[in-house]
Amino acid sequence: MAKKRNTKTKELVWKVMENSESALTHDDITQSLRGEMDRVTIYRILQGFEEEGLVHKVIDSAGKSHYAICRHCTEHHHHDNHMHFQCVTCGVVNCLDKEVRKPNMPEGYTVEEINYLVTGCCPDCRDDKD
């Protein structure tokens, strides 16, 4: 694919992600930008960001994609092998700046990526229960 361009719509999507602590779904972003741009465009922008290595895609425990800016990645070290967390109560997904060690695999297997998702209860939701 040829060089990508900087557009107003991409800026808007980027800003939404930049202002979020957590990883956002396509739907989260669509709602944040209520009416400001087409759903399809958002699909394409997210896909583009991922191809460029600007964002990570995290699959949650229900199979939905959440996107987050790669804050802890450098250009040389992009592999998405850090832990992610999803709260079973509020559903929020975020990145736990913590790397996963490469596991010892059985004979004959090679490792490319590691997806590590912990589900549980986040501090905010625990507080709500007190």
Next chain:
Amino acid sequence: MAKKRNTKTKELVWKVMENSESALTHDDITQSLRGEMDRVTIYRILQGFEEEGLVHKVIDSAGKSHYAICRHCTEHHHHDNHMHFQCVTCGVVNCLDKEVRKPNMPEGYTVEEINYLVTGCCPDCRDDKD
């Protein structure tokens, strides 16, 4: 929900899963049982099996669900915290009978489940490349 019943359709789905080394998608099962039963029934059976704790659901790197019989689980120890593997070439998903240690979480988080998926190349596909 009330007690579940044993039916011919459930038997069929179970046998397909029992005869498979890997975790199967809804579509894999539908194709194995080509025409023998309705797609919707298979959705419901898989969902039922999962609720009963008879099968695990593994979400792959594309967000698709793969189901596998819990071979390594006892009744008391069902939590799905063992490693899974998906081959990037053939797409097969299987369970690497190996448990994941509970990670040290930041203050305030509780852990319920761990989903650990390694992607890479399986022995069969590596052989094909030789």
Next chain:
DNA sequence: GTAACTGCAAAATATTTGCATCCTT
């Protein structure tokens, strides 16, 4: 000016729900 980007419409997929009928218990 060229090629990427966008928005709208529509197609393709995937999953769920309603309901009449069937079958296990």
Next chain:
DNA sequence: AAGGATGCAAATATTTTGCAGTTAC
């Protein structure tokens, strides 16, 4: 006989594709 299970139709949800018009470079 009662209530869960099934099959069919249809609704809902999600993502992708095609294409004409727009815009960044």
